[in-house]
Amino acid sequence: MARKKNSSAETTRPRIREAALRLFARHGYAAVSMRQIATEVGVQAGTLYLYTADKQTLLFDLMQAHMQDLLAALAALPAQDDPLAALEQFTRFHLRHHRARQDAVFISYMELRNLEPENFERIEAMRRAYEAHLAGILARGKATGTFDLPDAKLAAYALIAMLTGVTTWYREGGPLSLARVEDIYWDMVQKAVGA
Amino acid sequence: MARKKNSSAETTRPRIREAALRLFARHGYAAVSMRQIATEVGVQAGTLYLYTADKQTLLFDLMQAHMQDLLAALAALPAQDDPLAALEQFTRFHLRHHRARQDAVFISYMELRNLEPENFERIEAMRRAYEAHLAGILARGKATGTFDLPDAKLAAYALIAMLTGVTTWYREGGPLSLARVEDIYWDMVQKAVGA
DNA sequence: GTCTATAGCGAGATAGAC
DNA sequence: GTCTATCTCGCTATAGAC
Structure with missing residues (x-):
């Protein structure tokens, strides 16, 4: 049930990039999980794959x-x-x-x-x-x-x-x-x- | 007492350090697994824990x-x-x-x-x-x-x-x-x- | 466009045989 | 001192509901 409607794909993409940039810089690429990035953005991990291969x-x-x-x-x-x-x-x-x-x-x-x-x-x-x-x-x-x-x-x-x-x-x-x-x-x- | 140590123990410790140093430098700490280090040294993964916590x-x-x-x-x-x-x-x-x-x-x-x-x-x-x-x-x-x-x-x-x-x-x-x-x-x- | 759920895998670390 | 076997956990990535 309850899924987030009304969310804007226009803002999700840059938000993913900003979160990834900050987390990679802070902890290192290998040490950061896709789940962490998703959490930071406020989406589920699977959603990231709509924006990156x-x-x-x-x-x-x-x-x-x-x-x-x-x-x-x-x-x-x-x-x-x-x-x-x-x-x-x-x-x-x-x-x-x-x-x-x-x-x-x-x-x-x-x-x-x-x-x-x-x-x-x-x-x-x-x-x-x-x-x-x-x-x-x-x-x-x-x-x-x-x-x-x-x-x-x-x-x-x-x-x-x-x-x-x-x-x-x-x-x-x-x-x-x-x-x-x-x-x-x-x-x-x-x-x-x-x- | 002075039971004779296994000869390879003397060399295993430095070999672990050298392998870890090289692999961490090349791929990054988070990206390197204990299994990789063990393979490089020529021992099983569990053996590493004899030398490091x-x-x-x-x-x-x-x-x-x-x-x-x-x-x-x-x-x-x-x-x-x-x-x-x-x-x-x-x-x-x-x-x-x-x-x-x-x-x-x-x-x-x-x-x-x-x-x-x-x-x-x-x-x-x-x-x-x-x-x-x-x-x-x-x-x-x-x-x-x-x-x-x-x-x-x-x-x-x-x-x-x-x-x-x-x-x-x-x-x-x-x-x-x-x-x-x-x-x-x-x-x-x-x-x-x-x- | 985002969710839930999960497949498939490999990680760190431990137990006990030899 | 080293091995094999295994526990438990968290990871990337995908499938399908809504």
Whole structure:
């Protein structure tokens, strides 16, 4: 008897994605059951399969959406001829974007190993494209003498790791404002590349 | 009395730890079954419980051993009065130590969320002690004017994230030797703190 | 579109033979 | 010290009612 009428499929889909994102980030993909996700959304476990083929596809869709979002936001930034300006723009963009999406960032790094090979390759390719963008800025700056660094690609890895690390310790309401954190990181980035 | 022990018992314990470390790092704690670990070792699942109380304890023991190993190795380094020398020593030590223990490093960061609260606190305390060591070097260097940085604690977070990142991309047999990678990172670290 | 119910499986952990 | 056998539980995914 008593089944929920009047529920909107329009809102159930995003609610499933939000619940899965939060739970996967908090406990890990393998540790979260479809039942937990359903409970969080307020539906029965079987209902989830109206919206996703299976658990793996749900994970992949979350990661793919995150990476597409990231690359689209990067592409939407205004072009910068000056390597130093481009690096500052990238630094601040990366910090802001990642900080605002801690759960998705965490999952997209952490759950790579839980993707089936084909899905893994597709996500990895997008991640490489993002890294290549920064490496390109650094290589240009190195060529023009704006930067002084031994290896542009390695520096790109190092800087991205440094910047992404902010998601592991920064908490809203702490002693430092996000703007201040941005300035401090930009100061270190700038120096690290010998600008 | 001194009844002679079965010879394989001496080797089974470390073999369990090695198998668990490798499998947890590769697939994640929650995704690995006790049966898989047992198969890897070449024993039956029930045999594992001769060596560990349960799966959670096995994870905690691996992480605790890793952190104790890290702190002991850090404490064994020769004292350095000069902040710059201390920073270089720390940088090279961190890279070498983490690079040689990729699986344990990965687990100790990734599986924190799968620890029960009490176990989590104990591991976190050791991680904070390690961070505090670097923050101390930076604060001393800032006080003496050797370094130019806005925030020693934040810089410690940033540098550790940057250095630990090497474990995600460095592969033996790649184009760069570990010594070369060390030199490149040390170059960036040095510049980043305004030395 | 969501529910109840369940099939089918594999998990963690334990008991007792050898 | 290790094995076989098993208990009990919770999981993913599906079927069919409403």
